[in-house]
Amino acid sequence: MTGPANGAKPMLRLQGISKYYHSAAAVRNVDLEFRAGECHALLGENGAGKSTLSKLISGVTQPTEGAILLDGKPVSFRSPIDGLRSGIVMVHQETSLVPSMTVAQNLFLGDETWFNRKRKLEIEAQIFLNSLNFEVSPEALVSSLGSARKQMVEIARAVRQKARLIIFDEPTATLTPEEKSHFFALLARLRRDGVAIVFISHALEEALQIADRITVLRDGQVVSSGQVTEYDRARIVSDMVGRSRPGDVQDVPPRKVRPRQKEVLSVRNLSMGKVVRNTSFTVYAGQVTGMFGLVGSGRTETARIIAGLAKRDFFYGGDVMLEGRPVRYRVPRQAMFDGIAYVTEDRKHDGFFETMSIADNLGVAAMARSARFWALPSSRLVSLFHHWKRKLDIKTIDEGARVVELSGGNQQKVVIARSLQLNPRIVILDEPTRGVDVGAIAEIHKAINALADEGYAVILISSYLPEVMAMSDRVLVSRAGKIVEEFSPETATEQQIMYAAVH
Amino acid sequence: MTTWWQRWRGIGGASPAIPPLDGPYDANNALEEGDALLRVDAPDNLFKVGGQLQFTSGTKRMAIIGPGEAVLVEDHGTEITAAAGDGGDSGVVALSGGTLLRVGLRPDATSRIGTLDGDITALAFDREGAILACIGSSKHGLGAWTRDLLEKRREGSLWRLDPRTAAATKLSHGLAYPCGVLSLSNGSVVVAEAWRHRLVEVLPGGRTKPLASDLPGYPARLISADGGGAWLAVMAPRNQLVEFVLREDEYRNRMLSEIDPAHWIAPSLTRARSFLEPMQQGAQRSLGTLKPWAPSMSIGLVIRFSHDWAAQYSLFSRADGTRHGIRSVLRDADRLLATSIGAGEILSLPLSKLGERI
Numbered sequence: 040m041t042g043p044a045n046g047a048k049p050m051l052r053l054q055g056i057s058k059y060y061h062s063a064a065a066v067r068n069v070d071l072e073f074r075a076g077e078c079h080a081l082l083g084e085n086g087a088g089k090s091t092l093s094k095l096i097s098g099v100t101q102p103t104e105g106a107i108l109l110d111g112k113p114v115s116f117r118s119p120i121d122g123l124r125s126g127i128v129m130v131h132q133e134t135s136l137v138p139s140m141t142v143a144q145n146l147f148l149g150d151e152t153w154f155n156r157k158r159k160l161e162i163e164a165q166i167f168l169n170s171l172n173f174e175v176s177p178e179a180l181v182s183s184l185g186s187a188r189k190q191m192v193e194i195a196r197a198v199r200q201k202a203r204l205i206i207f208d209e210p211t212a213t214l215t216p217e218e219k220s221h222f223f224a225l226l227a228r229l230r231r232d233g234v235a236i237v238f239i240s241h242a243l244e245e246a247l248q249i250a251d252r253i254t255v256l257r258d259g260q261v262v263s264s265g266q267v268t269e270y271d272r273a274r275i276v277s278d279m280v281g282r283s284r285p286g287d288v289q290d291v292p293p294r295k296v297r298p299r300q301k302e303v304l305s306v307r308n309l310s311m312g313k314v315v316r317n318t319s320f321t322v323y324a325g326q327v328t329g330m331f332g333l334v335g336s337g338r339t340e341t342a343r344i345i346a347g348l349a350k351r352d353f354f355y356g357g358d359v360m361l362e363g364r365p366v367r368y369r370v371p372r373q374a375m376f377d378g379i380a381y382v383t384e385d386r387k388h389d390g391f392f393e394t395m396s397i398a399d400n401l402g403v404a405a406m407a408r409s410a411r412f413w414a415l416p417s418s419r420l421v422s423l424f425h426h427w428k429r430k431l432d433i434k435t436i437d438e439g440a441r442v443v444e445l446s447g448g449n450q451q452k453v454v455i456a457r458s459l460q461l462n463p464r465i466v467i468l469d470e471p472t473r474g475v476d477v478g479a480i481a482e483i484h485k486a487i488n489a490l491a492d493e494g495y496a497v498i499l500i501s502s503y504l505p506e507v508m509a510m511s512d513r514v515l516v517s518r519a520g521k522i523v524e525e526f527s528p529e530t531a532t533e534q535q536i537m538y539a540a541v542h
Numbered sequence: 543m544t545t546w547w548q549r550w551r552g553i554g555g556a557s558p559a560i561p562p563l564d565g566p567y568d569a570n571n572a573l574e575e576g577d578a579l580l581r582v583d584a585p586d587n588l589f590k591v592g593g594q595l596q597f598t599s600g601t602k603r604m605a606i607i608g609p610g611e612a613v614l615v616e617d618h619g620t621e622i623t624a625a626a627g628d629g630g631d632s633g634v635v636a637l638s639g640g641t642l643l644r645v646g647l648r649p650d651a652t653s654r655i656g657t658l659d660g661d662i663t664a665l666a667f668d669r670e671g672a673i674l675a676c677i678g679s680s681k682h683g684l685g686a687w688t689r690d691l692l693e694k695r696r697e698g699s700l701w702r703l704d705p706r707t708a709a710a711t712k713l714s715h716g717l718a719y720p721c722g723v724l725s726l727s728n729g730s731v732v733v734a735e736a737w738r739h740r741l742v743e744v745l746p747g748g749r750t751k752p753l754a755s756d757l758p759g760y761p762a763r764l765i766s767a768d769g770g771g772a773w774l775a776v777m778a779p780r781n782q783l784v785e786f787v788l789r790e791d792e793y794r795n796r797m798l799s800e801i802d803p804a805h806w807i808a809p810s811l812t813r814a815r816s817f818l819e820p821m822q823q824g825a826q827r828s829l830g831t832l833k834p835w836a837p838s839m840s841i842g843l844v845i846r847f848s849h850d851w852a853a854q855y856s857l858f859s860r861a862d863g864t865r866h867g868i869r870s871v872l873r874d875a876d877r878l879l880a881t882s883i884g885a886g887e888i889l890s891l892p893l894s895k896l897g898e899r900i
Contacts, residue, residue, distance in 0.1 A: 299565060301852075307559035308782065319562030355552035358559045363755075365554060515564065525564045 048111075050075045050235050051096065051127075051204055056105035058091055058259075065091040067259045069105075073204060078226060078236040080250035080267075082243065084279055084446075084478050088259035089239045093206045096237070097129040098122030126203030130193050130210060138182035142168075142175055142192050146199060171195055172221045185335055194222070204235040209474050211245055223249055241475070243275050255279055296512045296529055300325040302362075303496040304345070304465055309357035311349060314340045316520035317357070322465065327487060327497045329511025329528070331504060332540050337520035338500045339384055342467045346381035347374035361465075375407065378464035382454055382471060384500070390454035391442045397453055398424040398438035404460040427456035431486050448479020455486060466490055467498040472506060484510060504533050516540050549789070558785035561758045566845070566853035572891065573842040573859040573868070573880065579890040580612055585881040587625035588872035588888070591633045592647050595874060597881060597888065598622040603635060603645065606888070616649040623684045624675070626665035634673055634705070636662035638683060642673065642703065656708030658701055664734075664763060668725035673703040674713075676720035676733060688808040690719060691737055691760075692787070692794055700733055700744055714748040721869075722764035724772060734761035734774065741774070741851065753851040759843055760809060763870040768893070770849030775868045775880065778809030779841040810840040811867025812884040836861040842868050844880055846896075857891065865889060 049072035058066040066088045073079055081089045094100045096107070098116025106113050109125055116122045119129070136145045143157070143164035164177035173191045181189060190210060197205050211219050226236060226249055240246055246253060247267060254264040255278040262278045304322040309315055315337045322328050330338050343349040345359055347368030358365050361377055368374045371381075383389040391400045398420040405415055405423060415423075424438035431452045435445060442453055451471060458466060468487065472480045487510060491497050501507050507514055507528075514526040516539040524539040548554040563569050587598040595606040596615060601622060603615045621638040625645075628634070632651065635643045640658040645651060655673070663678035680697045682690040698717035703710045713731065722734030731744045732753060739757045741764070742750035759776035767773050787794050787807045797806055842859025859865035859882070866884030873879075878891045 302565070305562065307562060308557070319560075319564070321562050321565045323565060353551060355558070358553070358557050367553075513565070522562075522564070525568045 049073060049108075050110060052108040052111075053092075053096070054106045054108065056092075056095060056102045056107070058095060058100065059103045064259050066095065066102075069256075069259075069261055071254060071261065071264070073235045073237060075203070075233045075235050076230050077251045078230060078238055078249055079252045079254065080238045080240065080246035081254050081256060082240070082246055082275055082279060083256035083262075087256040087279070089256055090208065091259070092256070093129060093208060093237065093239060096122070096204070097127050097206055099129070123200065126201065127206070128197040128200050128202035128204070129206040129208065130190075130197045131208055136181045136189060136192055136196075138180070140181060141177065142179050142181060142184070143177035145181055145192055146177070146196055148196075167199060168195060171198065171225060185339075191218070194225070198225070198229065202234060204237065205229065206237040206239070208239045209241065210238070211240065211242060219245075241480075243272050246275070247272065296527065297326050297491060299323040300494065305358075305360040305363075306341070306345065307358040307360065308355075309341060309344060309359065310352045310355065311340055311344060312352065314520055315344065315351070318517070318521045319357075320515050320522045320525075322496045322498055323513075324464075324496045325491060325494050326512040327491045327499050327510050329507040329514045330498060330500045330517055330522075331502070331507045331514055331536055332517030333502070336517040336540070338517045339469055340520075341517075342381060342469055342498065342500060345374070345465075346379050346467060347371040348381065372407070375461050375463075378462070380458035380461050380463035380466045382458050382466065382468045384469035384473065386450055386454045391450065391457065393443040394441055396439045396441055397428075397433065397435060397445075400442055400453055400457055401427060401460055404457040408461050423460070427453075427460070431456055432482055446479070448475040448483065451475055451479070451483060452486070455483070459490075463495070465496045465498065467500070469500045470502065471499070472501070472503070480506075504536060508533065508536070556789055558782045558789065560780040560782055560785060561756050563758055567758050567856050569858045569860055570856070571860065571863065572857035572896065573844065573865045573882070573889060574863040576857075576865075576880075576889040576891040578885075578887045579609060579879065580606060580888040581610075581886055582612060582888065583886050584883050585886065585888050586869055586883065587622065587635075588870045588879050588881055589625050589627040589633050590629075590872070590874070591627050591645065592631040594647055595872070595879070596625070596627075596633070597870075598625055598635070605647075615647070616645070616652060618643070621684070624662045624665045626667060626673075628667045628671065634665055634667075636665055636675065640677070642675070642708075644705065655705060656703060656710065658703075658710060660699075663698075663719070663721045664723045666723045666725050668702070668731065669727065669729060671705065673705055674723045674725060674731060675701045675703060676717075676723050677701065678719045678721060678736075687719070688803065688806060688810075689798065692798055692806065692808060694737070694788065695719070696737070698735070700731070712748075714744045714750060717742075717750075719760075721760070721762045721777070722774065724764040724766060726766070732764060732772070734764050736760040736762065736777070739780065741847075754847060754853065757845070757853075759841065762868070765871055765873060767846060768873065771851075771854070772847045773871045773873070773878065774845045774847060775871045776841075776843035776845060777811060777867055777869045779838065779843065781809065781837055781839055783807055783837070784809055784839070808839070811869070813838070813840050813861075813864060813866050840866040840884055842866045842882060842884070844868055844871055844878075855896075857896065859884075 051073040053069055053071045056069045083089050095102050098119045098121045143160040146164050147160055161177040168175055175188050175191050250267050253267055253270050255262045301324050302321055303324050307319050309318050318341055332338050344351050348371050401423045402415045402420045421438050433449050433452045442450055472483055499510055511528050514528055515522045516524040516536055518540055526536055548556040582599050585597050585599050589596055601619055602617050604612045605615050606612050618637055622635055623638055624636040626634055632644055632646050635645050638661055640660050642655040644653045644655050660677035660680045661684040662675045664676040666674045668674055677699045679690045679695055681695055696716055696718045698720040699715040700713045701710050702713055718735045718737035720733045721736045724732045732741055733744055734741055740752050741754040742752050744750055759779045762775045762777040765773050838861035842865040844857040846854045848854050864885045865882040868880050868882055871880045876893050878893055880889045
């Protein structure tokens with residue numbers, strides 16, 4: 040795809056930008072240009088410096104060296120507000136909306152007048168959301184929205200702020216295929232209006248599809264940059280990881296489906312409002328049971344009921360049978376003691392304590408398992424840390440490193456380690472590779488396979504169909520709050536599964 | 543107190559939840575895609591006598607002589623309720639009312655063995671040559687099986703008869719409509735209890751030990767499978783609506799006393815054909831097409847069990863199919879035969895292809 044503005048003068052230029060944290064360089068000597076009406080994809084493994092770079096552009100952090108030129112003039116953003124005033128907006132990977140406010144209030148946040156009529160805000164928000172083809176109710180509380188809808192509101196807010204340059208950090212990770220096509224249409228419209236777009240994603244095919252220019256980063260440096268026509272998937276991957284075969288899902292050789300062992304979990308006619316509607320399925324030990332469905336098809340909610348995080352309907356809510364025994368948990372702790380581990384899809388909010396160290400995070404999980412809530416001695420924490428670091432190949436300097444300092448893939452490994460610390464029988468992984476780079480995806484997949492081989496019953500919830508196909512021994516398809524079909528990954532095609540998920 | 547609480551909330555024992563049809567019960571069209579060996583009214587009770595394949599249809603005992611061809615062996619004048627072959631030149635047939643006859647290849651080989659009190663629903667020979675007979679219900683005959691279910695009776699029994707002396711011994715009683723019986727090579731006897739949706743081993747003293755519980759339908763005849771394990775015919779699926787009606791005593795009693803049995807909310811061996819039965823399948827009809835996953839009152843289902851009584855896989859005719867009401871199955875060389883009362887067909891399924899599904 041060739042951009043409409045090729046050859047135009049750069050709107051924003053980075054000259055020799057470097058950013059050091061203590062003595063470690065997050066970004067080193069980067070020269071980049073962003074042109075109006077052009078979509079520029081920034082690609083790289085987690086930890087390659089994409090997020091740091093986007094923070095530097097938007098004013099969240101300031102460069103240690105180098106200069107940022109806006110329309111040819113040097114600028115220095117002291118805060119995101121400065122960036123915003125200059126028309127640079129960042130749409131975050133982890134949403135930055137206020138959960139206790141409505142969609143309309145979030146859209147107009149910071150733009151309020153002295154007297155605000157809620158109804159008027161909602162009508163204006165509705166008109167604006169309709170113009171973007173986003174199906175989100177302006178009256179809904181943000182906390183009640185799923186990840187995809189939150190992302191939509193975030194995008195809508197950026198568009199509304201009449202941005203000149205919008206940085207999208209993993210914008211499509213939570214979107215359904217249909218929502219993605221809407222999103223791409225929106226990008227095309229923004230480009231026509233002369234907005235520069237920075238597109239950060241792990242979905243390489245999407246970058247190839249929509250970007251005009253691609254820049255690949257590795258270890259904080261620009262490895263290559265050029266027109267999209269110069270790139271294909273193999274070249275991007277090779278540039279990203281410095282090796283030709285990173286082993287992502289598309290490179291996994293065909294494997295044999297694991298046989299069923301004993302029935303561990305049987306969910307029968309489970310209902311929760313209009314979200315989970317009379318769903319039934321069975322999970323067996325020693326297998327990965329993949330659960331595919333579009334966002335909003337009730338997969339997460341079903342998993343949350345099983346793990347005791349949500350409650351089924353009071354009347355005729357159905358049964359959950361754990362090894363033939365009916366269970367109904369009032370609190371997650373009961374499920375935990377019964378050996379059910381749930382790895383959340385929203386790791387930042389529910390997965391870990393981000394300002395605590397990895398060892399402390401693991402220690403908290405160990406404490407939760409103990410009946411007495413006694414703090415663990417530091418020697419035990421260190422041994423826990425080394426055990427899980429070795430087992431899941433967590434890349435960090437030492438046990439004192441804070442989780443917030445880790446890359447997305449390693450954060451996810453910490454969350455998985457916390458769950459496995461509970462010594463579960465059933466492990467429910469909800470979108471375990473969302474926002475994780477290609478190299479870490481392969482490692483997480485390896486860990487999931489190891490779990491099933493060890494005899495755990497694994498439920499893998501994913502919206503990424505190739506992942507479900509490659510990892511699962513059975514594929515259950517969820518639609519409108521209910522498991523509607525079961526497929527064998529050996530015989531089913533992606534088209535069949537997608538058809539079942541949509542129709 | 544607990545019961546009241548459960549009934550009010552529809553949980554625990556009062557939940558109308560049914561087991562999911564996934565894993566080994568993953569729905570497919572294997573029965574629907576099988577060959578029709580023969581079309582005949584209400585075929586049932588497949589068995590072998592002297593190498594000849596025989597089956598029953600109402601009062602008649604017939605023999606299959608080739609694809610699409612069958613001859614009458616004998617018309618017994620009374621409804622035949624069960625039949626079994628002894629692995630040699632003779633077999634045993636049960637008539638409505640409990641009369642047991644020894645039968646052979648020709649009508650002149652028929653002789654009376656004895657009588658049990660009630661309709662016999664399943665027959666088998668044990669390893670010593672004695673006859674094992676299940677009486678589904680001491681209250682109702684075979685034709686009134688839905689009434690027996692809806693009255694929640696548990697009045698079935700298992701008997702052992704000496705074929706020479708006709709001396710009968712009751713092995714167990716209080717069974718919930720036993721509809722299939724199988725004698726294993728180790729001497730133990732397995733019974734399919736339809737209303738409790740399970741397979742049980744009958745222990746000495748009449749006690750039972752569950753082998754496979756919570757089946758997704760009402761089990762019927764049971765035969766042994768090659769390489770250990772068994773094939774089980776399931777005559778009808780469990781259905782949430784039926785489970786619900788079974789818990790609503792007042793409603794159910796009025797239905798039994800006031801409604802024509804053809805329109806009861808009850809499992810069925812045949813697909814609903816009358817437009818007067820919208821709740822049975824029509825509700826899942828979309829643009830004139832019946833959804834295959836519709837929760838219907840009838841279904842075709844045969845389950846393969848392993849030697850340790852774990853379900854391995856199933857053969858289905860789904861809601862949009864016709865081959866429903868599978869009540870008996872038989873192994874014949876390299877194929878599996880099954881009788882579909884709903885379609886009026888005897889089906890032939892190649893075992894080698896079915897094996898690929900494991």
